[in-house]
Amino acid sequence: MPKQEPKICDPEAAPTIGDVGRRDSSHNAIASVARISRRRGPMDSKYVWDLLMRHFAPLCLAGGCLIFCTCSNLAAPVISGALVQTLVDAQPLSKYSPLLAALGTLYILEPLLTRIYIRTVCQVGERVLAALRLELFRTLLMQKIEFFDKHSHTELTSLISVEVDALRSFVFNNVSRDRGLRALLEAVGAVVVLYCLSWRLGPILALVIIATGLTAAMYKRQTKTVEAKQLNSLAAMVDVADQAFSNIKTVRSFAGEALERERFGVYVSDSMASGIGFANAKANLESLNRFAVHLSLLALYGLGGWLVSNQLMPIRTLLSAIGFTFSLVFATQGVVQTFSDARRALVSLRRLQSLLAGSKPDAGMATALPPGAWWEHASNQSSIVVEPYGADAGDAAVQAARSGPLELQNVCFTYPLRPTAHVLRGLDISLPFGSQTAIVGRSGAGKSTVVALLSRFYEPDSGVILLGGQDITSFSRGEWARAVSLVSQEPVLFSGSIADNISYGRYGRCSLEQVIRAAQAANAHDFITALPQGYDTLVGDRGLLLSGGQRQRVAIARALLKDSPIIILDEATSSLDAKTERLLSQAIERLTTGRTTIVVAHRLSTIQAADKIVMLEDGKAVEQGTHEELIAQPTRYRDLVSSQSLTLRR
Numbered sequence: 001m002p003k004q005e006p007k008i009c010d011p012e013a014a015p016t017i018g019d020v021g022r023r024d025s026s027h028n029a030i031a032s033v034a035r036i037s038r039r040r041g042p043m044d045s046k047y048v049w050d051l052l053m054r055h056f057a058p059l060c061l062a063g064g065c066l067i068f069c070t071c072s073n074l075a076a077p078v079i080s081g082a083l084v085q086t087l088v089d090a091q092p093l094s095k096y097s098p099l100l101a102a103l104g105t106l107y108i109l110e111p112l113l114t115r116i117y118i119r120t121v122c123q124v125g126e127r128v129l130a131a132l133r134l135e136l137f138r139t140l141l142m143q144k145i146e147f148f149d150k151h152s153h154t155e156l157t158s159l160i161s162v163e164v165d166a167l168r169s170f171v172f173n174n175v176s177r178d179r180g181l182r183a184l185l186e187a188v189g190a191v192v193v194l195y196c197l198s199w200r201l202g203p204i205l206a207l208v209i210i211a212t213g214l215t216a217a218m219y220k221r222q223t224k225t226v227e228a229k230q231l232n233s234l235a236a237m238v239d240v241a242d243q244a245f246s247n248i249k250t251v252r253s254f255a256g257e258a259l260e261r262e263r264f265g266v267y268v269s270d271s272m273a274s275g276i277g278f279a280n281a282k283a284n285l286e287s288l289n290r291f292a293v294h295l296s297l298l299a300l301y302g303l304g305g306w307l308v309s310n311q312l313m314p315i316r317t318l319l320s321a322i323g324f325t326f327s328l329v330f331a332t333q334g335v336v337q338t339f340s341d342a343r344r345a346l347v348s349l350r351r352l353q354s355l356l357a358g359s360k361p362d363a364g365m366a367t368a369l370p371p372g373a374w375w376e377h378a379s380n381q382s383s384i385v386v387e388p389y390g391a392d393a394g395d396a397a398v399q400a401a402r403s404g405p406l407e408l409q410n411v412c413f414t415y416p417l418r419p420t421a422h423v424l425r426g427l428d429i430s431l432p433f434g435s436q437t438a439i440v441g442r443s444g445a446g447k448s449t450v451v452a453l454l455s456r457f458y459e460p461d462s463g464v465i466l467l468g469g470q471d472i473t474s475f476s477r478g479e480w481a482r483a484v485s486l487v488s489q490e491p492v493l494f495s496g497s498i499a500d501n502i503s504y505g506r507y508g509r510c511s512l513e514q515v516i517r518a519a520q521a522a523n524a525h526d527f528i529t530a531l532p533q534g535y536d537t538l539v540g541d542r543g544l545l546l547s548g549g550q551r552q553r554v555a556i557a558r559a560l561l562k563d564s565p566i567i568i569l570d571e572a573t574s575s576l577d578a579k580t581e582r583l584l585s586q587a588i589e590r591l592t593t594g595r596t597t598i599v600v601a602h603r604l605s606t607i608q609a610a611d612k613i614v615m616l617e618d619g620k621a622v623e624q625g626t627h628e629e630l631i632a633q634p635t636r637y638r639d640l641v642s643s644q645s646l647t648l649r650r
């Protein structure tokens, strides 16, 4: 008969210590982005286009401003030329004043509309990139665990930071007058106006400048591989540094600093080599641009001067042409630069796309983690939707856990990254509700693999796992998360306060009193209150500001507060001092009482009281029974116990 589960939580309790689940009323916006998301991946160009089109009205406004500003910039040299011509011809003030007024109006309106253009484009850019970043993060979170086995976490975090930022820089760097679409329109417009002003002078000037621009563009194209190399070496450099810093104690204890420096140095020198390649390209390009300016000015003064002196062209045309020469040179340079930026952004986009192309989203996660659209309402930050899927999940798995055993039936499994190594070969285990089962076996026997399958990190290749007679895949991720708590005794905590960590399994929806009760049951309250900031103490990166024993008890308190009917306990391999060990055993006793418990035992001394011990060997359960039953016969378990120098209890 299962024992009564101790109750730590009252679901109706209020107030909550961290209400992360605020609902947003804008279901239409969410549904709309959800529709886009279901059809395409976050870095699909069509997906990006659809997101952009959600800002159609602001983009139209920006387009209108852009057209006005371009026309204004093209008209200004013509008006300036005409203005000077009235002075040269000593015409009356009535001819001069309207031109001056027109120029003044353009000079006032152009900066104002430029402001609207830049502001609107940047705002739309920010919104679209926020949406992309969030969608990218969601897509990564949805991946199967094997995806995370394959890619290092620095690689994935750099996607979200560095690569998405490259796209952001592209938008921000190319909204100014001398870059991007504006520069392109001005360059084309300047060629047209120059041609209209003087069919002899205009085409020559335009040809000189555009030919130089194109040469520069081709030259920049040659740096493409250098650029890709630099990005790769940068990513590798970050990876080496991250590994070295996150494993600094191991590095120090092996005196591995020199090795790490050498590894880092290889990528630094790669990055330096590509940087020098870049510097050469930049120097050549700059020199080429200067050459273009000088050549066009020479053409202007030579040919233009000859045309004016032979009265084939008025002086105002020469003056206008001088104005256009400079804007054409800068605009052409800007267009070339924009193409180069676009290439850099494309490299980032391709990196994102290629990584996501090999991704394998977990089917269950796609429904558990639907796309959100809170950024659509960024002006009203209080409406952020963060709805943990476990919080509102039904209790079907919890009910099933209470109604029957947890069973592995003929389970076979190979890790996706090592498809030829069969880890489990027809494993059969039955765990009655409320019982404690210990999984033992030699190192590499597959104990942690059983934990991984029960946690649904992977799926069996064949065979089934049943809970209360139902296939566990019939439960949603949220339902499963409510039913199962994984307590690794070498746990990693999240950087944040102790209270945040304990309430994590309840998504912060519990009172401080409940947190304290859980901590008391986990024998953690005393050490927590002895800390200067008590429950508000920050635990540091991965909880490393707490001792191992303290981290374990915080993790037990977290599981106690979550209050799930199944507990998976992955035992610590390292030993603790006798007092901490006793405190921990008491905490575990409280946690596991009345719950189905699977203990992965690395040290056999702790599991002798288990209801059942399962001996794993060669991917199968070769022996099952109580400690007494198993050591009463010449079993492999008895050999294992002997090898750990235990005193056999008969």
Ligand SMILES: Nc1ncnc2c1ncn2[C@@H]1O[C@H](COP(=O)(O)OP(=O)(O)OP(=O)(O)O)[C@@H](O)[C@H]1O
Residues within 6 Å of the ligand: 149, 415, 416, 417, 418, 423, 441, 442, 443, 444, 445, 446, 447, 448, 449, 450, 602
């Ligand atoms: N993510 C993974 N990808 C590929 N192979 C893995 C992965 N994790 C474990 N393995 C392999 O699966 C086999 C079983 O490993 P598992 O961690 O389940 O053993 P264990 O019994 O828990 O060992 P230990 O007592 O040493 O922790 C080992 O050969 C291991 O190398």
